[in-house]
Amino acid sequence: MPAPQCASCHKARAALRRPRSGQALCGPCFCAAFEAEVLHTVVAGRLLPPGAVVAVGASGGKDSTVLAHVLRELAPRLGISLRLVAVDEGIGGYRDAALAAVRRQAARWELPLTVVAYADLFGGWTMDAVARSTAGSGRSRACCTFCGVLRRRALEEGARLVGATHVVTGHNADDMAETVLMNFLRGDAGRLARGGGLGSPGEGGALPRCRPLQLASQKEVVLYAHFRRLDYFSEECVYAPEAFRGHARDLLKQLEAARPSAVLDLVHSAERLARCGALASRALCQACALLDGLNRGRPRLAIGKGRRGLDEEGPPGAPPRPPARSALRSRGTWRSDAVAVRL
């Protein structure tokens, strides 16, 4: 049976069905839709203001490769400039090859690249040295904990080095859903509440961070890389197989098979928890809605029919309202109810 016609341009044959919507699209229309959705995430969430100097955490993997490519496409419209920052954790047989991919990307896309190394930043410690030191004490699990914390610090240092005002990473919806599951399984309510937004506004002197691909599924990230013919490094870190994240990933796959919306449901449930911690059937719990109305000088909006106006974005075409913080408690996260609306 011939492939159906593209549902967007109605000219070309469709090359894929979008995993979530089932919409049949040709490659160029899919890539355009993907880019428009990332643009919407950034604009509606007010993640990267015009004039921002954005440090892209570039690992050479699919997510950060797609992120850098999409932001490079969108940069003129957003009025931002980009710098690639790669962290060399000192993982023999893995990071060198990944860094080679980042260098090829920087050259092809004419983006400035800075590499910062754990060994230089952390008194000679590389991840291989940490792994040797933690061997016998839960090995790789301990490794991933060290690496996550040190990489965050290294990325911040690298971003400051290049004069960045913002940091972006390539975490996608699947990564975020895995993290939510991991935090639930560990009973880590603090991380659950902090990690749900699209990023953090830069507390304690840190640069603001965000994850523009947070609502994009892993499958679509891979499809975008395929249709844009992006060159990326696809091997898994040598320390990853024993990491706890693998269990969350397996569980998520099973959940998704039974309930295709499981990934986004988890992402959005974390966003809701990120607001004030209270469970709510709407975007804001009633207390937050009332206080939000007071804070915005529109107390009546929060009551009765007007409540709707506090939960949702304005009419189509209206400028997005600022991503106000939780009225009850600031958790250092940005709300993103605005961006839950898919294009």
Ligand SMILES: Nc1ncnc2c1ncn2[C@@H]1O[C@H](COP(=O)(O)OP(=O)(O)OP(=O)(O)O)[C@@H](O)[C@H]1O
């Ligand atoms: N060595 C690194 N240097 C710079 N940024 C990094 C590095 N490792 C990870 N990051 C950033 O953190 C994000 C999440 O990385 P992680 O390894 O957890 O997930 P991933 O899904 O494998 O990402 P990717 O496909 O981009 O490697 C990456 O997309 C990237 O933006």
